[in-house]
Amino acid sequence: MQTRGRFKVLICAGLLTAALSGCGGSSSKDHIPSTVTIFYSHSVIFRNHSTFTMGYNGFGQLGDGTLTKREVAVHVPGMDNMVLPGAKAVAGNEHTMVFGNITSLVSSWGYNLYGQLGAGSKVSTTYPDAYSSKPVEVWMHATVTDIAAGGYHSLAVAGDKLYAWGQNTYHQVGNNSTTNATAPVQVTTGRDGEDLTLLHPLQVAAGGLHSLALLTTGGGTPVNYVYAWGGNSYGQVGFGKTSFGTYSTSCARPRKVTFPDTLTGTIEQVAALGSASLALEVQRGNLGAIASEILWGWGYNDAGELGDLIEHGNVTPLTLKSSPDPVPVFTVTGKVIKKMVTGTNHILLLLGDPGNDGSDGSYEIQSIGNNYYGQLGNGTFTNSSSLVYVLQTFGGAHFAGATDIAAFGTCSFAKVNGVWYGWGNNSMGQLGNTVDTTSGVPYFKVPVTVKFQ
Numbered sequence: 001m002q003t004r005g006r007f008k009v010l011i012c013a014g015l016l017t018a019a020l021s022g023c024g025g026s027s028s029k030d031h032i033p034s035t036v037t038i039f040y041s042h043s044v045i046f047r048n049h050s051t052f053t054m055g056y057n058g059f060g061q062l063g064d065g066t067l068t069k070r071e072v073a074v075h076v077p078g079m080d081n082m083v084l085p086g087a088k089a090v091a092g093n094e095h096t097m098v099f100g101n102i103t104s105l106v107s108s109w110g111y112n113l114y115g116q117l118g119a120g121s122k123v124s125t126t127y128p129d130a131y132s133s134k135p136v137e138v139w140m141h142a143t144v145t146d147i148a149a150g151g152y153h154s155l156a157v158a159g160d161k162l163y164a165w166g167q168n169t170y171h172q173v174g175n176n177s178t179t180n181a182t183a184p185v186q187v188t189t190g191r192d193g194e195d196l197t198l199l200h201p202l203q204v205a206a207g208g209l210h211s212l213a214l215l216t217t218g219g220g221t222p223v224n225y226v227y228a229w230g231g232n233s234y235g236q237v238g239f240g241k242t243s244f245g246t247y248s249t250s251c252a253r254p255r256k257v258t259f260p261d262t263l264t265g266t267i268e269q270v271a272a273l274g275s276a277s278l279a280l281e282v283q284r285g286n287l288g289a290i291a292s293e294i295l296w297g298w299g300y301n302d303a304g305e306l307g308d309l310i311e312h313g314n315v316t317p318l319t320l321k322s323s324p325d326p327v328p329v330f331t332v333t334g335k336v337i338k339k340m341v342t343g344t345n346h347i348l349l350l351l352g353d354p355g356n357d358g359s360d361g362s363y364e365i366q367s368i369g370n371n372y373y374g375q376l377g378n379g380t381f382t383n384s385s386s387l388v389y390v391l392q393t394f395g396g397a398h399f400a401g402a403t404d405i406a407a408f409g410t411c412s413f414a415k416v417n418g419v420w421y422g423w424g425n426n427s428m429g430q431l432g433n434t435v436d437t438t439s440g441v442p443y444f445k446v447p448v449t450v451k452f453q
Contacts, residue, residue, distance in 0.1 A: 304385025
């Protein structure tokens with residue numbers, strides 16, 4: 001989700017339909033705003049196995065039963081006991097999803113105009129009541145192992161099957177249709193006719209208007225594949241011209257992404273920015289230990305989130321704004337990526353030594369990409385096309401000791417000794433801190449403690 005200016009966040013040209021265009025619109029106790037003008041301005045984190053949210057709440061995306069903005073983290077009623085392995089909380093533009101207390105249940109709340117909550121007829125998809133300010137249940141009828149929230153669509157892996165639902169204007173659901181889906185739809189067929197049910201989904205990721213899945217053949221020597229579908233205005237699905245061309249508008253079914261021959265490891269993780277895609281290649285030794293990791297990226301590169309895309313020719317080298325072909329963003333050696341999360345157009349990494357569980361406080365955090373709101377956490381507002389360290393204080397030591405990280409929109413989070421810290425954009429209180437209305441700069445360039453109600 002691309003940030004073009006400090007108060008102007010655009011997912012993609014043409015995203016807003018007539019029902020969502022225009023300016024302003026304040027929420028009331030009864031109805032959501034008549035327009036969508038605030039994007040990716042809420043956050044969701046786990047604390048003591050309970051779910052907490054903070055920030056903008058005009059569409060009920062905080063799940064506390066109100067439409068009231070919160071500048072401190074508030075508890076989401078009923079969203080406790082998040083103790084399952086891989087329990088996860090994700091946030092889309094104006095909706096939120098979690099799983100981790102019942103194996104076959106996804107809970108969702110917030111905006112539902114396109115059916116992105118996945119609860120079918122249980123929640124209205126007709127304005128002005130197209131929302132739920134309290135969690136609703138999405139039964140997947142099999143063990144859920146991953147979820148992802150895009151702009152106005154959702155993805156899940158459950159029972160060895162791949163599902164999508166919500167907005168489908170740009171084929172985000174991947175079923176060769178443009179009809180919105182109000183309940184989970186199994187994604188079964190690839191663009192070239194592949195039977196995707198013969199593969200095993202490992203992970204999903206969702207951008208503003210596109211979707212990703214990591215699939216494997218399984219077996220003794222598994223082969224992993226990355227599939228992408230949906231909006232492709234910047235080449236984020238992985239095809240199109242290399243520069244200054246017009247990309248295909250969208251891809252109606254999952255398309256296998258082709259990587260350069262220099263990729264000799266295995267793709268073990270995927271992630272999505274607003275209009276870009278990421279895949280982590282892992283090189284392992286004979287005993288399975290990680291030797292090195294390469295992050296590949298394709299799609300939009302407005303602020304260096306894909307590194308330096310340079311086109312060499314007969315003229316002065318030109319920095320490209322996008323690439324439909326996977327390019328190496330950075331290589332990690334010596335340490336390994338313990339966790340990778342993404343905001344609208346920045347990447348946050350938790351790094352540590354192989355075999356180390358982080359209990360000694362040695363994990364460090366690095367970031368790359370857009371920094372207009374301070375979301376890189378290095379004490380500046382300068383974008384970076386190379387990895388930078390998150391700092392403890394302005395000009396201080398590296399922010400160390402984290403055991404978990406999260407990123408939403410234009411803000412970032414890290415948990416140290418059970419305490420959550422946040423940095424970046426706090427214009428809606430999405431960092432769990434009172435909005436600074438005096439200085440005109442409600443942003444934090446280094447971590448601050450998240451406050452809880």
